[in-house]
Amino acid sequence: MARGLSREDRQGLTLIGLPFGYALIMLAAPLLMVITFSFWTQNYLDIDRTLTLNNYREVFSQPIYQALLWRSLRISLIVTIVTVTLAFPVAYYLSFHVKRRKALWLFLITVPFWTSYLLRVFLWKVILGYNGVLNSALLEVGLIDEPLTFILYNANAVVLTLAHAWAPFAILPIFVALEKIDRSLLEAAEDLGDGPFRRFWRVTFPLAIPGVVAATLIVLIPTVGDFITPKLVGGTDGLMVANMIQIQFGKANNAPLGAALAVTSMVVVAAISIGIYVAGRKIGGRVSR
Amino acid sequence: MKRGLSPRWLTFYVVSYMIFLYAPVILLPMFAFNDATIIAFPLSGFTTKWFGLLWTTDALHKAVGNSAMVAVVTAVVSTLLGACAARAAARYRFPAQKAVIGFIMLPLVLPEIIVAVALIVMLMQLGLSLSLWTVVAGHVLICTPFSIAILNSAFAGLDQSLEEASFDLGESRWGTFRRVTLPLVMPGVISSLLICFTISLDEFIIAFFLTGTDATLPVYIWSQLRFPSKLPSVMALGTILLVVSVGLLVLAEWFRRRAARRQGKGATSTEGFV
Amino acid sequence: MTAQTPSRAPIIELKNVCKKFDQFEALKNITADIQEGEFFSLLGPSGCGKTTLLRLIAGFEPPTSGDIFIDGKSMDGISANRRPTNMVFQSYAIFPHLSVADNVGYGLKTKKLPKAEIASEVEKVLNMVDLGSFGGRAAHELSGGQRQRVALARALVMRPKVILLDEPLSALDKKLRDQMQIELRDLQKSVGITFILVTHDQEEALIMSDRIAVMFEGEIAQLATPEELYRRPATKRVASFIGVMNFLDAKVTRISDDELELEIAALGPVGLPKSAAPEGVDPAQITKIGIRPEMLTLLFDPSDKAEHEVAGNVVSNDYYGDMTYYSVQLPGQVDPVTISMRNTAGRSIAKPGSPVRVGWGADSVVLF
Numbered sequence: 001m002a003r004g005l006s007r008e009d010r011q012g013l014t015l016i017g018l019p020f021g022y023a024l025i026m027l028a029a030p031l032l033m034v035i036t037f038s039f040w041t042q043n044y045l046d047i048d049r050t051l052t053l054n055n056y057r058e059v060f061s062q063p064i065y066q067a068l069l070w071r072s073l074r075i076s077l078i079v080t081i082v083t084v085t086l087a088f089p090v091a092y093y094l095s096f097h098v099k100r101r102k103a104l105w106l107f108l109i110t111v112p113f114w115t116s117y118l119l120r121v122f123l124w125k126v127i128l129g130y131n132g133v134l135n136s137a138l139l140e141v142g143l144i145d146e147p148l149t150f151i152l153y154n155a156n157a158v159v160l161t162l163a164h165a166w167a168p169f170a171i172l173p174i175f176v177a178l179e180k181i182d183r184s185l186l187e188a189a190e191d192l193g194d195g196p197f198r199r200f201w202r203v204t205f206p207l208a209i210p211g212v213v214a215a216t217l218i219v220l221i222p223t224v225g226d227f228i229t230p231k232l233v234g235g236t237d238g239l240m241v242a243n244m245i246q247i248q249f250g251k252a253n254n255a256p257l258g259a260a261l262a263v264t265s266m267v268v269v270a271a272i273s274i275g276i277y278v279a280g281r282k283i284g285g286r287v288s289r
Numbered sequence: 290m291k292r293g294l295s296p297r298w299l300t301f302y303v304v305s306y307m308i309f310l311y312a313p314v315i316l317l318p319m320f321a322f323n324d325a326t327i328i329a330f331p332l333s334g335f336t337t338k339w340f341g342l343l344w345t346t347d348a349l350h351k352a353v354g355n356s357a358m359v360a361v362v363t364a365v366v367s368t369l370l371g372a373c374a375a376r377a378a379a380r381y382r383f384p385a386q387k388a389v390i391g392f393i394m395l396p397l398v399l400p401e402i403i404v405a406v407a408l409i410v411m412l413m414q415l416g417l418s419l420s421l422w423t424v425v426a427g428h429v430l431i432c433t434p435f436s437i438a439i440l441n442s443a444f445a446g447l448d449q450s451l452e453e454a455s456f457d458l459g460e461s462r463w464g465t466f467r468r469v470t471l472p473l474v475m476p477g478v479i480s481s482l483l484i485c486f487t488i489s490l491d492e493f494i495i496a497f498f499l500t501g502t503d504a505t506l507p508v509y510i511w512s513q514l515r516f517p518s519k520l521p522s523v524m525a526l527g528t529i530l531l532v533v534s535v536g537l538l539v540l541a542e543w544f545r546r547r548a549a550r551r552q553g554k555g556a557t558s559t560e561g562f563v
Numbered sequence: 564m565t566a567q568t569p570s571r572a573p574i575i576e577l578k579n580v581c582k583k584f585d586q587f588e589a590l591k592n593i594t595a596d597i598q599e600g601e602f603f604s605l606l607g608p609s610g611c612g613k614t615t616l617l618r619l620i621a622g623f624e625p626p627t628s629g630d631i632f633i634d635g636k637s638m639d640g641i642s643a644n645r646r647p648t649n650m651v652f653q654s655y656a657i658f659p660h661l662s663v664a665d666n667v668g669y670g671l672k673t674k675k676l677p678k679a680e681i682a683s684e685v686e687k688v689l690n691m692v693d694l695g696s697f698g699g700r701a702a703h704e705l706s707g708g709q710r711q712r713v714a715l716a717r718a719l720v721m722r723p724k725v726i727l728l729d730e731p732l733s734a735l736d737k738k739l740r741d742q743m744q745i746e747l748r749d750l751q752k753s754v755g756i757t758f759i760l761v762t763h764d765q766e767e768a769l770i771m772s773d774r775i776a777v778m779f780e781g782e783i784a785q786l787a788t789p790e791e792l793y794r795r796p797a798t799k800r801v802a803s804f805i806g807v808m809n810f811l812d813a814k815v816t817r818i819s820d821d822e823l824e825l826e827i828a829a830l831g832p833v834g835l836p837k838s839a840a841p842e843g844v845d846p847a848q849i850t851k852i853g854i855r856p857e858m859l860t861l862l863f864d865p866s867d868k869a870e871h872e873v874a875g876n877v878v879s880n881d882y883y884g885d886m887t888y889y890s891v892q893l894p895g896q897v898d899p900v901t902i903s904m905r906n907t908a909g910r911s912i913a914k915p916g917s918p919v920r921v922g923w924g925a926d927s928v929v930l931f
Contacts, residue, residue: 012381016389019370019433023393026430030407037410086306093303097296107542108307112314114534116491118507119527122514123313126320126328133316136329167310217398225400228493232514242402249406249498255413262406269400453623454656456644458670458721468669472660 038259047256055260065244069265072241073272075155076223079162083219084212086163087170091211092204094171095178106175113168118228124161125233128152153235161229166222170215177211178204206283213280217273224269241265317531321524328520339525349526352509359421359496359505360489363428367485368478370429371436372444378437379444394434404430405498412499419501427495432485439484439545443477476544483541487534506530572635574599574724574757575620580629582615582781589615591781593629597725597759602751604760604768607778608804613761616778617727620759622646634724649718650727653734655710657702663689663713664698670721688720691750708739715747719754728760732767744770765805769793777801793855797841799931802853808929809859809900813852825930827852829893830873833925840930851931856903858927861889862920863911869922875900877913887912891921 038055041048059065094105112120127133128151135147151157181204189199227242234240241261248258320328324336343349377383378390396404408427412419447470455465471478493507500508510526513519573596582590590612597603605613618624620631622643631638633647649670658666664685665672671681689695692712697705705713711731718726731747732740748771751758762768768775769789776786785797796802799810816832817824823835823846840846860869878890878899887906890899902921904910913919 012377012383015373015381016377016383019374019393019437020389022370022433023395023430026408026426027395027404028392030411031403033410033414034403034407037414089299090303090306093296093299097299107538109310111535111538112310114487114491114538115314115317115531116493116507116510116527116534118491118493118510119317119523119530120313122523123316123527126316126520127313129329131327131329133329136331140331164309164313167306221398222400225402227402242400245402245406246498249409255410258406259410262403266403448654448656450652450654450656451658453643454650454652454658454717455669456623456642457621457648457650458717459644459673460670461644464673469658 091174157233173214174211356506363489364486367432375440401494576632604772647724
């Protein structure tokens with residue numbers, strides 16, 4: 001029989017060829033173009049295709065872009081830490097203290113996520129505003145005399161809104177990791193003399209680290225690219241790099257610069273993600289499945 | 290069993306967390322029926338006029354129609370592609386399998402703005418104009434990974450000997466697909482359709498970047514957010530969207546459970562999203 | 564379905580069938596004939612290729628080389644759904660979304676038979692497997708044993724030329740398995756269809772089969788009736804695989820026209836007809852003999868006599884209720900031999916350490 005692909009193999013390739021081809025055309029090609037684009041220049045509506053590093057020079061030298069990138073990173077990291085930290089106890093509760101109907105709880109946790117993201121962010125704006133829900137409620141009750149101003153149109157609002165938005169995405173991976181933990185390991189630890197706190201730190205948490213890493217990456221990566229939240233609730237202090245990218249593609253008519261910004265932020269995020277992943281493997285990864 | 294960390298404060302924390310999660314969502318119906326133009330406490334009377342207002346807004350109807358069209362097409366195409374990929378992953382061994390599947394799933398971890406930017410760059414270069422179809426193309430890109438995630442378990446759980454048995458009893462390949470494979474993965478297919486539909490319906494960033502003159506619903510909402518007087522009707526709209534989305538999700542979950550029961554297993558928990 | 568007397572025409576002919584998976588040779592040059600109407604078993608340890616061979620006959624994989632003929636027709640290029648075979652899968656492969664009746668009638672529906680005919684055929688065959696009232700049940704309500712019968716019924720109703728069974732009883736518990744073995748055998752006899760069974764359980768093969776092909780590592784070591792396999796195993800490996808066998812060294816001392824004389828370690832000299840030598844083996848090359856545990860007897864009473872006798876010492880015994888298995892040390896042997904004795908009325912059980920007389924007969928000696 002001839003070497004090479006059997007009929008079975010060819011069927012498999014055709015099957016996967018469809019989605020893969022689509023991804024190739026719609027994702028790989030555009031991404032490559034973005035990278036190429038970032039080396040070109042735009043004058044009003046004309047694109048000059050001579051390769052140049054000018055865009056990148058601008059990104060790395062101009063303080064406005066530097067500040068923007070740093071701030072985006074800072075905010076994203078804070079959001080990630082806050083979200084994951086707040087999510088962990090919930091995942092823990094769900095895994096260890098809910099005996100029946102876990103699926104129902106999970107469903108309830110994901111439901112808010114399935115409403116329009118745009119609306120949810122907007123609702124936080126409504127809640128945190130000067131005349132907003134929170135202030136008016138507190139005024140009514142008499143807890144404050146004047147509306148709070150520090151809660152909207154700055155980085156705090158961005159952090160709060162995103163921590164809310166990404167909550168289920170953080171809870172789920174941690175929950176999955178916690179569920180996988182063999183309960184008899186904890187019983188063994190207890191049998192060997194560990195109290196509940198030590199059991200948690202020595203057994204539960206290390207084994208949950210892969211889930212924590214997954215949750216961290218799931219929250220961090222899209223957050224860096226978010227532009228709705230900064231736009232609606234961030235004010236001028238809370239603007240992030242995605243907003244700048246949108247401006248470059250829109251009003252500023254400097255798409256190559258926007259592309260360069262996009263590529264830069266992607267590279268930075270990728271580098272950080274790989275770092276987190278590797279660190280996660282080192283700390284918790286020695287426990288293999 | 291394990292006498293863990295005191296459940297009392299943990300329970301309190303979790304309940305507070307759930308309130309935090311649902312707080313904005315509860316506001317929607319609350320202020321949609323509120324007889325006031327300002328979204329703030331105290332509440333005024335009950336009214337349905339904001340819903341009535343929605344009924345008469347033409348631009349809204351157009352946007353709903355556009356969104357529905359985009360969502361339906363996206364759902365169907367994504368599910369098709371997802372089924373191909375899930376089936377290929379379950380049945381066959383092909384070179385660089387992990388890398389290929391990983392690449393198709395890449396949009397899951399890419400910020401939507403990167404996807405939007407990349408697509409718009411390519412479209413600009415190719416000289417193609419933006420329209421609802423470009424939005425569909427973008428949506429299919431990000432929905433397919435979700436479809437694969439859902440269909441993976443449906444196809445993986447399909448006992449290969451079932452298809453062999455059908456074949457052995459004289460059925461053709463197409464007949465086997467129609468009588469054995471499809472009925473058994475159907476709940477997963479429906480689940481995928483519903484979820485892709487919901488994602489597309491709610492998706493904003495790619496739609497914002499890639500649409501021409503026709504707005505989808507989220508894009509329409511965005512345009513309304515600047516006008517304070519329109520806010521209550523936006524609330525009403527949001528309430529409707531909320532009810533529809535939740536309804537679709539309950540349906541999707543019901544189908545997923547039916548699939549599990551049909552294959553003989555108990556209703557298992559977590560969907561494998563990552 | 565009426566009983567048929569098995570005719571002498573081979574229903575399946577395997578000619579030099581080979582199967583390779585990448586570099587791994589799963590089947591090496593299999594040649595065999597299977598008679599119409601017989602209950603044929605492929606027996607061997609895991610990985611020996613028996614399931615691969617079954618799947619080749621079914622048509623799920625093509626042979627790398629060689630040919631398979633069913634009822635005189637070459638199966639080259641004929642896919643599984645067009646072959647006159649039907650399979651009972653190891654996992655039963657009952658369609659979970661169909662009822663029992665729809666499962667059994669599945670193949671008939673493909674043939675586009677009228678509904679009434681399908682219904683009556685299904686009912687007939689369900690009665691045959693003792694599931695008469697189960698037609699309306701859902702697939703997931705069935706126990707393991709019931710699923711197995713549904714799988715069998717589904718194959719039977721198609722009236723194929725050959726029914727292939729891939730370890731159909733391995734998932735059942737022991738009692739059910741023993742019961743099903745008898746039932747399957749009786750069913751095959753009454754229906755008259757050729758059955759090919761794959762199993763790793765030698766007891767199962769012995770009980771159910773008309774003939775057995777013992778396979779090791781992709782080759783048929785011996786193809787024979789159960790009795791022949793047990794009494795005259797062709798190789799030491801076959802002998803150890805089927806039942807228990809005691810092996811002793813032996814040397815041929817004299818060869819005449821029709822007789823062999825051997826000197827067996829610990830047992831002494833014996834004369835055997837030349838035909839006792841295994842096929843294709845030069846009698847002078849014989850170095851080992853085998854003798855089954857039940858062919859060695861402990862002579863308790865001084866009046867008990869046997870053809871040959873030798874003195875031994877009991878090392879240990881294992882009591883099984885109806886049988887006792889003894890480990891007996893023979894003179895000059897390092898390893899003890901296994902002797903089985905039925906615990907008949909009045910028979911004593913020899914204690915470890917006690918000397919015994921071991922009796923044996925010449926025609927229970929197997930030469931290798």
